[in-house]
Amino acid sequence: xxxxxxxxxxxxxxxxxxxxxxxxxxxxxxxxxxxxxxxxxxxxxxxxxxxxxxxxxxxxxxxxxxxxxxxxxxxxxxxxxxxxxxxxxxxxxxxxxxxxxxxxxxxxxxxxxxxxxxxxxxxxxxxxxxxxxxxxxxxxxxxxxxxxxxxxxxxxxxxxxxxxxxxxxxxxxxxxxxxxxxxxxxxxxxxxxxxxxxxxxxxxxxxxxxxxxxxxxxxxxxxxxxxxxxxxxxxxxxxxxxxxxxxxxxxxxxxxxxxxxxxxxxxxxxxxxxxxxxxxxxxxxxxxxxxxxxxxxxxxxxxxxxxxxxxxxxxxxxxxxxxxxxxxxxxxxxxxxxxxxxxxxxxxx
Ligand SMILES: Nc1ncnc2c1ncn2[C@@H]1O[C@H](COP(=O)(O)OP(=O)(O)OP(=O)(O)O)[C@@H](O)[C@H]1O
Numbered sequence: 001x002x003x004x005x006x007x008x009x010x011x012x013x014x015x016x017x018x019x020x021x022x023x024x025x026x027x028x029x030x031x032x033x034x035x036x037x038x039x040x041x042x043x044x045x046x047x048x049x050x051x052x053x054x055x056x057x058x059x060x061x062x063x064x065x066x067x068x069x070x071x072x073x074x075x076x077x078x079x080x081x082x083x084x085x086x087x088x089x090x091x092x093x094x095x096x097x098x099x100x101x102x103x104x105x106x107x108x109x110x111x112x113x114x115x116x117x118x119x120x121x122x123x124x125x126x127x128x129x130x131x132x133x134x135x136x137x138x139x140x141x142x143x144x145x146x147x148x149x150x151x152x153x154x155x156x157x158x159x160x161x162x163x164x165x166x167x168x169x170x171x172x173x174x175x176x177x178x179x180x181x182x183x184x185x186x187x188x189x190x191x192x193x194x195x196x197x198x199x200x201x202x203x204x205x206x207x208x209x210x211x212x213x214x215x216x217x218x219x220x221x222x223x224x225x226x227x228x229x230x231x232x233x234x235x236x237x238x239x240x241x242x243x244x245x246x247x248x249x250x251x252x253x254x255x256x257x258x259x260x261x262x263x264x265x266x267x268x269x270x271x272x273x274x275x276x277x278x279x280x281x282x283x284x285x286x287x288x289x290x291x292x293x294x295x296x297x298x299x300x301x302x303x304x305x306x307x308x309x310x311x312x313x314x315x316x317x318x319x320x321x322x323x324x325x326x327x328x329x330x331x332x333x334x335x336x337x338x339x340x341x342x343x344x345x346x347x348x349x
Contacts, residue, residue: 001193002028002051002161007060009046020046022217023060028210030160033187033194035204035225037240038214044197047214048163051195052084053077065160082110085154085192089166091146093138099125099149100134106156124152128182144175148182155186162186164196168203180207201244205229205297213237226297230267230342245304247291254348259310260330261290261348264341266303275340276307283333285326286312306347309333 009021021043028034036044049055050062053069062070069080093102100121107117125131128148138146147167154162164183168176184207187194198204204211205225212222213234220234232238247263254261266275280287291306309330338344 001030001032001065002026002034002195003061003063004047004050005061005063007047007050007057007062009043009050009055010058019217021050021057024212024214024217024219025060026212026219026222028193028195030193031187031191032210033184033196033208035208035211036195036197036214037199037201037204037211038197039199042214043217044199044214045165048165048195048197051161051163052081052086054086082157083159084161084163085157085159086163087147087150087154087165087167089169091138091143091150091170093146093149093153095138098135098137099130099141099152102138102149103152103156106153110157120156124156127155127186128152142175143171144179147171147175147179151179151182151186155190155192158190159192161193161195164194166198167196169198169200176203177206183207201229201240205244205295209298213240226300226302229295229297229302230265245293245295247293247304247306249290249306253290257308257348259286259288259308260334260346261306261308262334262337263345263347264305264307264337265343266301266305267342268300273340275337276305279309279333279336282336283329284312285329285333286310 004024004026007021007024008019011018011020024047036047038044046055050057053062053072057070061068064080064083072080094105097105103121103124104117107120122131122134125134128151130145130148130152133141133145138149141149167183168179171179180203183194186192196208208225210223211225211228212219213228213236214220215236221228221232221237228237229241232241276287279285286309288308288310289305290308292304294301294303311326334344334346
């Protein structure tokens with residue numbers, strides 16, 4: 001559906017050349033929800049805007065539906081652009097026009113007749129949940145409602161692709177969730193391919209099937225969202241994923257740790273096995289869970305636990321016969337946990 005091949009984008013200012021995107025390649029399939037994530041200035045917007053050639057690449061090719069559109073101009077380019085809709089972080093609505101007119105404008109530009117526009121706009125506004133706001137002005141709408149108008153306008157001409165530039169960054173958490181839900185529904189019901197950029201992994205995990213991670217103009221990693229969360233390889237991706245899981249411990253807990261502190265990753269069904277209690281019994285140690293979280297990404301579980309392995313406070317019946325020193329038992333327990341989980345990181349020994 002969308003193929004970006006070795007895209008580089010350079011901006012020339014008076015005294016320097018900024019390479020915003022550096023040899024980025026992507027392939028996005030029909031009907032996918034594809035995310036591009038990265039810090040501010042990573043090159044996400046520039047790359048997104050090459051898909052409909054709002055930004056022309058300095059090098060590389062853009063293919064839409066198998067057709068190379070990189071060199072298109074004028075009417076041919078405008079026709080190709082009709083296949084894409086675009087929504088923005090700050091909605092970009094016309095404030096002196098009603099909700100109806102904001103959406104109608106997109107249809108008028110595409111050459112639709114008044115009768116068709118009059119019939120179609122209410123349908124689209126119904127789809128995005130704004131049937132009761134048809135004659136209202138944008139200033140009378142909440143942020144979430146404004147973005148719904150932005151979405152209605154973007155899908156009015158039945159595009160094959162919806163490009164979303166940080167669509168929820170200006171919204172609170174709850175509204176953001178509702179907008180992502182609406183985008184997902186549009187993807188499912190209308191089969192529109194969605195490309196969404198965000199600086200938050202939490203947005204990506206809520207809606208995307210696959211993701212590309214950008215750092216300083218380069219795509220450093222891409223793949224299935226679940227796999228990227230489960231096994232982030234690039235240090236920048238790891239940082240993003242860690243921030244999403246947010247497993248930081250309060251200083252009070254880390255100041256006087258007695259024992260071995262582990263961060264344990266469980267994937268899928270393995271998260272359901274009683275691995276830690278088995279380790280405790282087998283090796284006669286205490287296992288104290290200090291932090292933990294299970295995330296479900298595309299209905300598959302990723303569990304992360306921070307656990308402290310240490311000496312049992314009292315001699316339990318299970319441990320009474322254990323004579324091996326604590327360090328040996330903990331080392332054996334770490335091995336045992338390592339075998340039964342996806343990854344173990346020793347945070348403190
Ligand atoms: N028109 C322009 N002229 C000069 N430099 C630009 C232009 N547009 C973008 N840049 C620069 O290119 C780099 C990438 O910008 P871009 O907006 O694509 O990144 P981004 O990841 O989308 O960032 P943000 O999340 O802050 O929008 C930045 O260093 C930016 O300053």
